[in-house]
Amino acid sequence: MSDEKYVLLAVGERWPLALPAGDQCVFDMQDGGGILNLFLSHLTDDDTNAVRREKKKVALTVKDGVIFLLIKFGGLRWMDVPYSVHLSRRLTTLQKPGINDGYAIQISLVSLPDGIIRGLVLISLPNRLSTALYNAIEDQRREPFDIVEYQARIHRIYATYSSDDLLSFAHIVQNVDPGDFDTSGFSRAVH
Numbered sequence: 001m002s003d004e005k006y007v008l009l010a011v012g013e014r015w016p017l018a019l020p021a022g023d024q025c026v027f028d029m030q031d032g033g034g035i036l037n038l039f040l041s042h043l044t045d046d047d048t049n050a051v052r053r054e055k056k057k058v059a060l061t062v063k064d065g066v067i068f069l070l071i072k073f074g075g076l077r078w079m080d081v082p083y084s085v086h087l088s089r090r091l092t093t094l095q096k097p098g099i100n101d102g103y104a105i106q107i108s109l110v111s112l113p114d115g116i117i118r119g120l121v122l123i124s125l126p127n128r129l130s131t132a133l134y135n136a137i138e139d140q141r142r143e144p145f146d147i148v149e150y151q152a153r154i155h156r157i158y159a160t161y162s163s164d165d166l167l168s169f170a171h172i173v174q175n176v177d178p179g180d181f182d183t184s185g186f187s188r189a190v191h
Contacts, residue, residue: 009108015115023112025081027069029137030090033104034125036071036081041112050074051109052119059170060132064153065143067136068166070173078163082154085137086145094137102130126174136171 007016019039020026026037038051054074061068067083085091097103102125109119125133157166167173 009117009120011117011120013117015108015110015117019110019112019115025079027081027083028090029083029085029088029094029103031092031094033106034069036069036105036107038079038107038109039112040109043109043111043118047076048109048118050076051107052121056123056176057173058123058125058129058176059167059173060129060136061166061169061171062136062139063157063161063166063169065140066150066153066157067133067140069133070163070167070170078167080163080166082157084145084150085141086150087147094134096134097127097130100127102127103133123176125176129172129174132172 009016023041024037024039026035026039028035040047050073056074057072059070059078061070061080067085068080069083070078070080072078085094105123105125107119107121107123108117109121110116111118161169
C-alpha cells in the first residue's frame, strides 16, 4: 500500500507545502513526467503572464556531471535549475520517449513570501529535448553518487558560471508552445 498523499494546487491559493526561505527553482522527475516549481519574490503581473502565456524556451546542459534544465519565459531572463536523478524519490522507471513523444512538465509559479500560487502551466517538451534529457538522466544514473560531492560541484559551477554561461554550454535549446496548457489547478502526489 502506498504512503503517498495528494495535494491540490490551485491558482490564487496558498502553496500547501513548506516554502523556501528565498527565491528558488526546483526541478524533479517522476514516473509521469517532470515538475518545475518556481518560488520567486517581487513577482509582477507581467512576470506571471510571461510564465503562464508567453513563448517558452527550454535548454539542457550537463556540466561536471550535473544536469541543468534552463528555461526562459517570454521576455524574462533565463532561469537554471540543477537536477540529479539520484535525488528523485518518485522516479522508479523513466520511459524513453517514443519517436513523436515528449515529457510533460508541470510548472508551478509561487510568489514569495506570501506563498500564493500565481500560475500553473503544463508544457510538453519537444521530442529531441526529451530524448536528450532521457539520455543525460540515464548517463547520470550510471555514475556513483555522493550528496556532499554533488552539492560541492553545484557550488563550484555557480561560483564559476552564470546562467548565460550555462546556456552557452547547452546541448540543445528548443521552443515550447506558449500557454497551450495554462490551467487553474493540478493534483500532485507528495510524500
